[in-house]
Amino acid sequence: MKILFKYSLLTLLIFSLAACEGLVEDLNDDPNNPSDAPAELIFTGVQLANATTHAGLTARMAAMWTGQMKGVDRQWGDFHVYNAGASNFTNMWDNIYYGTLRNSRIVLDKIEPLGVRVFAGMTKVTQAHCIGNATSLWGDIPFSEAAQIEDFEAPLFDNQLDIYASLQSLLDEGIADLGTGIGIPASGTDIYYDGDPASWIAVAYTLKARLYMDTKQYDLALQAAENGIASFDGSMYLQHGTTNDVDRNFYWDFLGPSRGGDIAAGDDQGEAYLVTLLDPANGNYRGNAKTDETARFNYYYLGADAAVNTPGVIEPNTLSLSQGATLNAMFAENASFPLITYQENILTLAETSVRAGDFDAALTYLNEYRAFLNEGGYIDPTYRAAFTLMYEPYVAEDFAAGGMENMDNLSANDALLREIVEERYVTFYGQTIAWNDERRTRGSVEAIPIAPNAGSELPWRFVYSQDEINGNPNAPDPVPSVFEIMAIYQ
C-alpha cells in the first residue's frame, strides 16, 4: 500500500507540474481578427475615417455656429449657444488621430519602402486633408509627434502656423509622388477616384489653396487653385447609399432617424441667417434681377409647413427619393457629401483674384461659377426640375457704387469681394469651410454678418477632446475656451 501511495502521489505531482504551461500555450492568438492587413484595405478604412471628420459632428457644429442651422432640442439646444463640452469632441479626435492619421502612417510604412508612390501620394493628401481641417477647428494640435505611440507617448501640441506650413510641404511631397504615375493601388482601394493620379493632383492643389486661404496667403492660394479641380466631375464627394449602419448620409441620419428634432433651421426666435439669404419671401433675400435662389433654397431647406423632423419650423432638407419623396434634397438619405470641390476651387480663384486687385478676372471666375449654377450646378436634378433658378452673369456695373450688388456704395472691388464671400458661404452649406471663411473674414467689410446665437461674442474654435486633456500632459492648461482666438486669425 505504501508503494501504491508513493507512486500515485508522485505521478500526480509530476504530471501536474510538467503539464501546466504546455497545456495553455498558443491558445491566445485572436481567432476572430487578423494581426495585420493589406495597405489597400487599410487605406479604404482611412478614407472612411477621414470622411467622418468632415461630415460628422464638426460639420453640424460649424453649421450651427455659422447661421446655417439651429440646435433646438436636447443636447443640441445647448451646443447651439456654444455650451459644447470637451467630452463631445473625443469621438472626432479618435477618428482624426486613430482612424485617419495612425492608420495612414501604417499604410505609408508598408508602401513607401516598396516605391509605391502614387498610393503614397494619395495617402499624404488624405493626411493633409484631415489634419488641415483639424487645425482649422482646434488651433494648436498634435501633429509632428502624433499617432506614433511607439516613440511619443505624449505628443506635443504643434504651433498652428507650423502645422499649416508642414501640411503645405506634405502636399508638395504628395503631388510629387502622384506625379510619378507609379504605384497605382488596386482597383477598389480608393473610393473617390479609383487611384487616378491626375484627379488626386487636382485635389491636392485645391487643398493647398484651402490651407493658404485659412492662413490668408491669398497669392499662394491663387497659384495653387490654378492647378486645382477644374470641373464638377473632378470634385471629391463622399458617396452615400441607403443602407443603415453602412453608407447613409450623415446629416440625413442625424436629422431624421437618430436625433430627429434636435437641429432645425429656425425656431421661435427666428430663422438661421442662411435661410434669410435664400428665402425669396424674406426681406434679406439675396436674389435680384439676375438671381433666383428658389431651387437652391428648397434644395437646402424644407419650409415650416412641410417640415418632417421639426414640425412647425423650417429645417435642413432631408427629403429622399429612397424614402418615397418625389425630390432628393441636399441631405437626402443617399445624397453625396462634398469634401473638396470644383465649387470651392473656382470661388477661391474668384476671391483671391479680387484680393490681388484683378477685378476682371474675379468677375470672370464668378460668372463662370454662376453659369455652372445656371445649368443646375450641384443642385439635385429633381430640384432643378421642380423649382426655378437663375444665375445670369454679373457685369462690372452691378458692383459699381449704387449697382445692384453695391447699394451701399462700397468700392467695386469690395462689393465684388463681398459677393464672392457670400456666394462661398451659401455654397459651403453644411461644411466646416463655411466657418473657416466666416472666422477669416470676421470684422471686415466682406464679413458674413451673423449675430451670436447667445451673448455678445462669436466663437473662434472647438474645445479639445476630453480624453486628450486627460491623457496628454502636453495638452494646454488651462484649456482654451471656444471664445479664445487661434493663431491664424490673430
Add this chain to the structure above:
Amino acid sequence: MRNLFTFIIPVRRLDKLLPAFFILGLVSSFALAQERPITGTITSVENSEPLPGVNVVVKGTTNGTISDIDGNYQLTVGEDAETLVFSFIGLLTKEVAIGNQSKVDVQLSSDTKQLSEVVVTALGFEEDADTRGLAFSKVEGESITRSGENTLINSLSGKAAGVQIARSSGDPGAASYIQIRGQNTITGESQPLIVVDGIPISNTVGAPNADVGNSGENTAGVRQQSRMNDINPADIESLQILKGASAAALWGSRAANGVILITTKKGRDAGKLDITFRSTVSLDEVNVLHPLQNKFGQGQGGIYSPTSSRSFGDRISDRPGGPDEQITDPNAAGYAGFYEARDGDRYYAIPSGSADNPNGGKNSRETFNDAREDQVFQTGYFVDNYLSMSGGNENGNFLLSLGHMTQEGIYRGVSDYDRSTIRLNANRKFGDIVRVSSNATYARTISNRIQTGSNLNGLYLGMLRAAPDFNGEDYIGNYFASPEAAPILNRHRSYRRYLANNPNPIYNNPLWTINELQNSTVVNRFIMSAEIGIKPVNWFEFIARGGADAYEDQRITYFPVHSAGANSGGRNEEFIFGETQLNFDAIGRFSFALSPDISSSVNLGWNINQRNYNRVGGIMQNFLIPDGPLNFSNSVGADRFPSDTETIIRSTRTYATANFGFYDQLFINATGAMESASSFGEDKTFFYPSADLAWQFTQLMNSSSLLSFGKLRAGYGQVGVQPDPHRTGTDFEAVSVDDILFGSWGAVLSGVGYGNGAFVQSDQQGDPNLRPEIKTEWEIGTDLRFFNDRLRTGFTYYQNEINDLLLEVAVAPSVGFETSYTNAGSMENRGWEVDLGYTIYNKGDWNIELFANANQNINEITSLGGSEGDVITLGGFSTLTSSVAKVGEPLSALFGGVYLRNADGSLDLDENNFPQVAPDFDVIGDPNPVWRGGMGGTISWKNLSLYALFETFQGSSFAPNTKSVLYNFGKHADTGNEVVVPAGGLVNYAGETIAAGQTVRGNIRDFGGGPVLLDEAWYTTLGQGFSNLQEQFIVDGSWTRLREVSLSYSLNSQKFREKTKLQSIDFSLRGRNLILWTDVVGIDPETSLDGATVARGQDYFNNPGTRSYIFSISINY
C-alpha cells in the same frame, strides 16, 4: 525548454512547501501495526438511528476509520491500543476503553452546545466552521425557497453580511448583480465564481461575446438573464459564500469576486421513497411609478402643438371641452391626410394653437397618463411547481427533481419567463473503497423581454415622454395621405407623429413596444458532473471529479417596420450564443494525526479548466415584405450582416492544502495554488497562497454560561482576475457593422459599403505582458457565543488591495489609439461585517429568533496607471452623468457637470441669480452605500411561523435621470406646478420679469441670490436632464425595504400523518418587497441603467421594479 524555465522561477516559493506536504504524507504511513480487529455499531442516543461518518480513532495514534452508512465500523488496532475516540461534528466526543473487547458499540449524543456549522471549503469538502479562520456566509436551501423569489440570485438579498444583491429591473428573469465585499475589478469579470457540487458553472450576464469581462449589458436594449438563475432554487441544499481571498485562493484568478459554493440536494436512506411536491403562485405588481403632470397639454410656450416633443402647451382645464376640431376637408389648409386605426377610428390633423387661441383645435380636456399606465401594466404572476423523489439504502441514494416555472411579466405585452428543470443526483458505494456520484441537470428557459433604457424603442422613453393629452390607444393602423391615396399599412402612431404620416415615429408608442417588438431568448443548458472516490486506506482517498456546463442561447431581437429610429425599415437580429465549460480535478486527500494532540489533513490536487465562447448570427434590416417571416431572405444582401466571434480560455492549476489542529483549539490552514492560463502574456504561471488561523480560546477557560464559545481568527490570501482572452496582441479589425465603425451620433460608415471593404488597426492597443489582477487580502475576526449559545455573533474586519488592475485605459487620441488594454492601476477595499443571531425565547411551543447582519465597505481607487486626472467611463452617458473610475474616488462614482462656484464654495450665479455650469466635469456622487444591512426574525408557535426580513442600504447617491429629463419634456409632476408670483415679481432664466400676482406655471427657488422662477425657460435649458449641469439632480439613494415577510403553517401532527400517510403539508403566505422607504421619487433605487454591471445608481427610463404576493403549498410524503 523556455516554458519549463519560466515556470520554474515563480515556482520557487512553492518548492519549499511541496516537499513538506510530501513528507507529511509519508509520515502518516508509518502508522503500522498488526494485530486485532475491532468492530462495532454507532447509534444515536436520541433516536437510536445509526450514525454514519463518525470518526473512530485509537487514542494517541493516527489509526482510525469512519463509520459506514449503517453506523458500522471496522478497525484493526495494535496490541497496545487502549482507548477508542468517537467523534463527529455536532455530537459529543466519546472515549471508550477497549479492554479486550472485539466489539465496541457506542451511543453518541448530540452536543447541544455545539452549534458550529458544517462549512464547505473551496474544494467542496465539508469542514467544521469552528476550525476555520475565516468568515463564512451560508444560506440554507430552506431560506432560499422561503424568499419566494423564482430566481436564485434574488433570493439571497439581505441574507449575508458583505453580500449585496441588486436586481437591475423588474422584468421577469432579469439579471441581478452580486457584489461581495466591494468591487474588485474595473473592467474584468465582476461577478463571483459559481461552483455547484465542486464544478464551476457559468454565470454570464448578457452576452458572452469576445470580451469575457464585458457583460454585454449597457444603457439600452433589454435586461438579459443571469445564467446562475438557470438553477432551480428548490434544488439547493445549501449555498455558501466564500467572501475572502484566503477562503477562495484555490480558485486563483477566478476568485477575486468571491466564490459561491452551491451544494445540491441528495437523497437519504429513509427506508422509503420521499416525495415532495411544492406549488407556488406569485402575484407581481409595479412598486413605484413616476409622478407625471396632467395639467398642461402638448406644445411649447403655453401653446398647443400636436407634434411637439414637449408638454409645455396650454392649460388643459382652460379648454372648451368636447371633441377636437379636425381638418377633414382635403382642400382645407393644414389637411394632412388621415390615419385609420385597426378599430376603424379615424384621426385627422388638429390645428395647432396660437397666442390668441392657445389650444388651437384641441378642445378635449381628457388626459391619458393613467390610461397609459393601465394599458401597459398589469398584475403579473408566476406559477412554480416542483416535484422531487428521492430514496436510498446503505449503498447509495438518488434524488430526481422536476421543476417548472412559468411567469407573466407586469406588462400587458410580450414579457414572460419560463424555466423547466430536470435534475438527477445519484450516489453509490462499492464496498468501503470505491464510491461514485453523479449529477445531471437539464434546464430550458424561454423568455420574452421588453426594451428599456436609453433607447428610442424603450418602453418608458416613449411612454413617459408622451404628452398627457395624447391618447395613444390606437397605436397601429393605416395612413392615407389623401382620400384617394392607397393606405400605407401598419403605420405606427406615436405622440410626436399622431397621424403616423411619417415612417419614423421618433419615439415608440409604449403599446407598440410591448406588443409588436420581440426580444426572445431560448436557452438549453446541460450541467453534468461525476465524481469517483477511491479510498484504499483509511488515511488516503483519491478523488477524480469532472464536469461540463454547456448552453446555447438563441436570441431574437425584432423591430417591425415603422419602429422608431434607424429601425423604421424593420430590423431583426438573430444570434446563437454558446458557452461550454469543461472542468476536471484530481485530488489526493490525506488525513492523519501527527501526534495525539495534533490532527492533520493534506490535499493535493490538479485542475484543468477550459471555457469556449461562441456567437454566431446576423442582423438584417429593411424588410422586403414588411410583415414577412423572420428570415434573412426577407432583405437584400446589402442589408444582411452576418457575424461570428469565438474565444477560448484554458487554465491549469496545481494546488495543495494543509490543515493542522493542535489540542483541539488551535487550527492552522494553508493553501497554495499554481495557475497557468492561456490569456496571460509572457509570464504564464502565477502562485496564489493563503493561510488562516483559528483559536478557540474558550477551550482554555472554564465553561461559562455567559461566554459559551469564543474564537479568534485571522486569514490572509491572494486571488486574481483573469485578463480577457486574445488581448495580448494588437489586431486589425474590419471596418464593418459588427466591429470598428467610423461615425458620429448616429450614422456610421462601414467598409461593407465602400471599395473592396476596409480593415484598420484596432483602436485598442494590446499588451503582450498581460498578467492577472492580484488581490491581496487579510482579515481578522471573532466568533462569540453567549448565554449557552443563545446569542451568536461574528465580527470580521478585512482589508484588501488589488494591484495590476486590467484597464481599458482611454489614451490621448493623439497617440493613435483610443484605448489601451493593460495592467495599470490599483484599488483598495476595507470594511467590516457583523452577523448576529439571538434566540430570544425558546420554550414549549414558542420560539422567537432574531438575526441581523451589517457591513461597510470602503473602496478607493489609488491609481489608474496614468495621470491623476484619468477617468474611465464604466457606464451611463459620458456627455451627461456617467459612472466612472477616478483616482481617489470609490469605483463607480457618478461623474458629470457641476455648478460654477465661488472661492468660498457658494454658487457663482448669473445676473438673474440662476446658477451656472463649470467648464469641467467632476465627481457628483457615490452610488456605493456607506453601509448596508439586513435584519429580521422568526416567531413561531407550534407549527405556525412568522418571518420577516428588512434590508437597508444607506448613504448612497442616485442619479434620477428619468426625472430630470422629463423636466425637459415638461412631463414630470414637478413641472406641472403653478405658483402665484409674490410681491416684487420674479425673474426667469431667460431674464424676463414676471409681474407679481400672476399665476404662472413653474416653481419658485432660491439659489442663494433671492427667489427666481423656474419655468419653461429653465426646464428646457440648464434645468433639465440633458444639460451639462448634472450635479443639481443628484439625490440621496438610500433605501430601506421590507424585503420578505412570510407566514407559514405546517400540518404534520401524528394524527394527520397516520390519516394521510403524508409527512406534512406546509402552507405559506409571503410578501416580497412590500414596503419601500426612500427619498428617490418614481423608481425603485435598486434599479440599474447599465444592467448587472459595476456601474450603479442611475436611472434613465429604466423599466420599473416590482413587489410580489406569494402563496405556496408543499406536500411531503
